[in-house]
Amino acid sequence: MSGHRRNAIVVVAATSLGGLTWLAPASFAADPLWNGEYLLTLSANAKTGISMAASQPEYAHRTTVSISSKCSSGSCIATVDNPPPPKNDSLPRTIEFTWNGSQWVREMTWQWDCLLPDGTTEPDPAKSITVYTPGANGVLTGVFHTDIKSGACKGNVDMPVTAAPTHPPVV
Numbered sequence: 001m002s003g004h005r006r007n008a009i010v011v012v013a014a015t016s017l018g019g020l021t022w023l024a025p026a027s028f029a030a031d032p033l034w035n036g037e038y039l040l041t042l043s044a045n046a047k048t049g050i051s052m053a054a055s056q057p058e059y060a061h062r063t064t065v066s067i068s069s070k071c072s073s074g075s076c077i078a079t080v081d082n083p084p085p086p087k088n089d090s091l092p093r094t095i096e097f098t099w100n101g102s103q104w105v106r107e108m109t110w111q112w113d114c115l116l117p118d119g120t121t122e123p124d125p126a127k128s129i130t131v132y133t134p135g136a137n138g139v140l141t142g143v144f145h146t147d148i149k150s151g152a153c154k155g156n157v158d159m160p161v162t163a164a165p166t167h168p169p170v171v
Contacts, residue, residue, distance in 0.1 A: 032099045032134070034069045034078040036165055042144060043160040051148050051155030056115055064166060071099075078104055088113055090123065097132065103142065104132040112146065114153035124151030130161065138165040 044058040069078035076099035083095045090111035097104035107130075111123035126148045132140035140163040147156050 032069070032076050032104075033071070034067055034097070034104060034132075034134075034140070036138070037064060037066050037167065038140075038163040039064050039166055041162045041164070043162075047157055047159050049146075049155060049157040051146075051153045051157050053112065053114060053148065053153045054155070054157045067163075069099075075099075097130075102133065104134075104140065106130045112148050112151075112153055114148070114151055116152055122151055122153075124153045125149045132161065132163055139163070 040063050042061040045060045047054045047056075047058065063084065065083070066081045067078050068081055069076055071077075078097040078099070080095035083093070086093065088111065092108055092110070095106070097106045099105075107128070109125075109127050112126040113121045114124045115121055126146050128144060128146040130142065130144045132142040134140050142161050144159045144161050145156065146158075148154050
C-alpha cells in the first residue's frame with residue numbers, strides 16, 4: 001500500500017480533529033464551527049473512478065484527530081491540530097478546511113504515489129478536493145476526489161470520507 005492513502009485520511013479527514021463543540025445541523029448555517037475529537041475514515045476500500053488506482057485493492061483507513069475552527073470576517077477555517085506526519089513528502093504538512101456555506105472544503109496539489117504492476121511506484125501529479133458536509137449527531141460525510149493529471153495512474157479516484165465525533169452528544 002502506498003503512503004498517499006494513509007495520508008489521504010489526514011488530508012481527507014483532516015486526520016486530527018479536536019475540541020468538543022456539538023452543533024445541530026441547523027446551527028451550521030450561521031455558525032459552522034467544527035471542533036472536537038473525531039474518528040476520520042477514508043473508505044479506500046470503496047474507491048471508484050477511471051484511474052487504474054481506483055481498481056487497486058485497499059482497506060479503509062481510520063485515525064482519531066483533534067480539530068479546531070475559528071471564524072472571522074465572514075470566513076471560517078477548521079484546522080487539524082495534531083496531524084500525523086505525511087508518508088508522502090509532496091503532501092502539505094498543514095491541514096485546513098474552509099467553510100463554503102454548506103461544506104468544509106480542502107484543496108491541494110501533490111504527487112500521487114502510483115502503484116505500478118511491477119510493485120514499484122511513480123509520482124504522478126494530482127489535485128485533490130475533499131469535502132465534508134455536516135449531518136446528524138455531529139457526523140460529517142463527504143468525498144476525497146483526486147484528479148491525477150498524467151502518468152500511469154492518469155484519471156480520477158473518489159473515496160468516501162466520514163468524520164464521526166468520538167464523544168457524541170447526549171440527547
